[in-house]
Amino acid sequence: MRLHAHHHMRTAAGAAAAPRAARGCPRPGAAAPPARPLSSLARGALGAAAADAAAAPADAGAGAVSEPRARREFKPRVSVRELLRTDAGAPAAVGGSVELRGWVRTVRNQKQFAFMQVNDGSNLSGIQVVLEPQTPGFDLVTSGAIATGAAVKVNGSLTASPGAKQAVEVKAASVELVGGCDAEAYPLQKKRHSLEFLRSIAHLRPRTNTIGAVARVTTLLSGLEGPAAAQNGAPKAGELETTRQQVSNQGAAVKAAKEAAKAAAGDAGAAAAKRAAAEEAVAQLLALKEKLAAMEAAAGAGQLPRRSDGAVDYGRDFFGEKTFLTVSGQLNGEMYACAMGDIYTFGPTFRAENSNTARHLAEFWMIEPEIAFADLEDDMACAEAYLKHCTRHILKHCEEDLAFFESMDVVNKPFATVTYTEAVRLLIASGHKFDYPVSWGLDLQSEHERFLSETVFNRTPLFVTDYPRDIKAFYMRQNGDGRTVAAMDLLVPRVGELIGGSQREERLDVLSDRMRACGLEPDDYSSYLDLRRYGSVPHAGFGLGFERLVQFSTGVENIRDVIPFPRWPGHCKF
Known part of the structure; x- marks a missing residue:
């Protein structure tokens, strides 16, 4: 039986309980940091591996080359909620330049001006955008390409609003259509919808005023502690x-x-x-x-x-259909990210994998951020910033405990980046004897991941990117080479893979074809595909196993020792 774990869905707006690094959206286009230095072993191995024909296909194209992806500094996106602030500490002042990304609620096209109400999920009303006929992108409004539900990017300036509803508005300098939306087919027309109807389109209802407001209130309340409710379970032995x-x-x-x-x-x-x-x-x-x-x-x-x-x-079971335990909140998280902007979930997940290792559990907790208007570089920037945020926090508050554990500080250590193809070459060229084979197209095992992070890159956290398409999930965005996907794993010493993430496939036709190639029926994922039909945007996210984070932070060797009651194949005693 499938019971969806209670993932606490949290948005970027006012999420006091959420670490900032997990909530904010990096600004695409930010300057990349300096290139990451490689260890002497890595440099030597790269040269030695050039002649190794077994490492990768000769025609491997974009995403499978030895050049690592460009890295970006993590920068939170300024939300509509913050743009509307008028206090002294507001992030933007009247007359200042702003960049706005969100979904169009309404469009009004008049002779001299066009008006759009754009909402990014951070507040109820959104913000008004004013376009003049000479504004680049104005034709998208007049042609109907930008309609209710469409995703847009607006560059302009913050100006005082003559209207009474908002103190400021955005005067557009340019408007870009990020993801179109068929106004006739879009279920959320400009009218009042019943809550019963909204339940039937749960994947889109976060874009409405009611459910969006509920999500923001939930975000704040989830940071408060309250009394636990007593629950009566099954009768004790003998009572029946x-x-x-x-x-x-x-x-x-x-x-x-x-x-x-x-x-x-x-x-x-x-x-x-x-x-x-x-x-x-x-x-x-x-x-x-x-x-x-x-x-x-x-x-x-x-x-x-x-x-x-x-x-x-x-049909007579609890849910009336075949259901399963939650293995990830990602697909549901994407639905909220494509309405609220930036969200994360934190809850229990289950994996029925027969893995008896020091880093696998059958039941564990996972942190899964999803960020809208983001690509793989933004995803890596968010992951690095979040891990460093966690490390700073425990260094500040758990100094005595960390001294006992001899934990590793990664705050001041730059993270390295290599492609999967490059990583395979490094492993082969090292000459090290591994228990599991190393070859392009095979997934990296724990021993490979730890060798890369601990030996090749001198105990440095390492992003491995652009994995072969055939060993990754259907929802990962395909690179231009036709062989690899925009995926990344963050490898750390003592653990191996700590974080796994990707840029999600936002192109409807490509995603549908990929589903069929994987033996999946697109009709079974119609709500997921609707995100690509109505205002599709580039978005990315990752999953971080909480117990692995504790394991990495403390140096405890076996993951079964960092969770109160561990469960693994053949063991569910407590």
Whole structure:
């Protein structure tokens, strides 16, 4: 049975409980930091590997070359909510240049001006954008290409608004259509929609005022602590049988009381008392039967309904369809990121993998940010900033504990970057004897990941990018070479892979074709594909296993020792 784990969906707007690095969206186009230095072993191995024909296809193109991707500094995106601030500490002042990215709520085209209301999920109302006929992109409005639901990028200046609803507005210098939207097919037309209808399009409803406001309030409330609610589970051992016996005994008592009332029929006073006693006995029996029914329902909750042929009848199961445990909140996270801008989830996940290693669990917690209007370079910048944020925090507050663990400080250490193809060449050229084979097209094993981070790059966190398409998931954006995808893993000493992420495929046709190639039916993912139909935007995200983060921070060798009650294949004792 599939039960979606309760992922706390949090947005960038006012998320006091969320680390800033996990919430903000880097600004694309920021200057890249200096090139990362390679160790002497890495430099030597790169030269020696040039002649190794087994490492990669000869025609490997973009994304599979030895040149690492450009790196960017992590910079939070200025949200609409912040643009509307008028206090002294506001990030933008009237007259200043601004860049705005979001989804169009309404468009009004007049003779001298056009007006767009653009919302990025950070507040309720969004902000008004004013376009003049000479503004680059004005024709997109007049032609209808920019309509309700479309994703846009606006560059301009913040100006005082003559209207009464907002103090400021954006005078556009240029407007770019990021993702179009068919105005006729878009389910969220400019009218009031019932909550029942919005439940039927849960993947799009975060773009509405009501659900968007709920998400922002949830973000703030999730940082507050409250009393835990007591819950009644299945009956304890012996309780069910005891209650059954009580029902049986009370049934006998009811029978005796009724017979006594019948025997006293000749004595009016005695008969009335006996009838009252019988009625009380019946009431007690009914109460016990109700209790027994509830206990039997709780005890039998794990019994699956079956058809006459013995197969499970999922139509009569709890959800009325075949469902599974949550392995990731990513696809749901994308739905909120494509409405709220930047979000993250944090919750339990489950993996039925027969992996008995020092870094695998069957149940663990995962942090999964999703950032809109972002590519793989932004994704890596966010991941590096977040890991350094976590490290700074524990260095400040857990100094004594970290001294005990002899943990590793990565705050001042620049992260390295190599492509998967380059990493394979480095491993082969090292001459090291590995237990698992190394060849282009095979996934890297833990021993390979640790060797790269610990030996080749001298105990340095390392991004490996642009993995072969055929060993990665269908939702990762395909590179231009047709062989690789815009994916990244962050490898760290002592653990290996700590973070895995990618730029998501935002092109509807490419994603649909990739699904079919993987044996998936696009109709089963219609809500996920709708994100590409209505205002599609480049977006990216990653998953960070929380227990691996603890393992890396403390230096504890086995992941089973950093979670209170570990569960792994063949073990679920606690």
